[in-house]
Amino acid sequence: MKHLFLLGVILVFLGICFPAIAQDMVTPRAFGEVSAEPECFNIVNKAPYTVFGSVNSNFFIRGDGVKTRHKSNFRLESESYVRFCTSGPFYDGHRMELVLRTIVPIFECKTTILEDIIIDGYRKEEGGTETKASCR
Incomplete structure (x- = not known):
């Protein structure tokens, strides 16, 4: 009887620490257009100081x-560029x-x-x- 009680306590403990979460898998779905091949572009900093920002995709369902969505952060020195x-x-x-930012966003647009x-x-x-960017 003592062993059954101990087993019960262990099972309750494990159930609390590691709950089984049943999730149905769903078909991933994008909210926007997706291209078959990666498309590349540059972000060029012509400002006379370093800028910080991010490039974000549209949302999708995992x-x-x-x-969620894809997000890539960047830090660009003056007269430099980064390729995405x-x-x-x-x-x-x-x-x-x-999105360009300091501690908070200072400029935001959707661009080609x-x-x-x-x-x-x-x-x-x-x-x-x-600070601004050439958004088209």
Whole structure:
């Protein structure tokens, strides 16, 4: 009897620590267009200072049913560039989301990736910077 009680306690403990989660697998589904081959583009920093940002895809549903999207962060020194390649999923018009940030987002747009994306900016006389990108 003592062994059955101990076994019961162990099973309850394991059930609490490692719950069995039954999830139905779903067919992955993109909210936007997906290309068969990766498409590549450059982000070029023409601003006289370093910029930080990210490139984000449209959302999609993973096989486990979770809604998510692809996100790639970048840090670009002045007069440098970074190359990205993606198959999507894209937003309408074959676009990706571009976000420039300091600690918080300072510029955001959805842009095509058919040509280089140029980041430009300047230092304000009163302090701070003004930063933008060529979104088409």
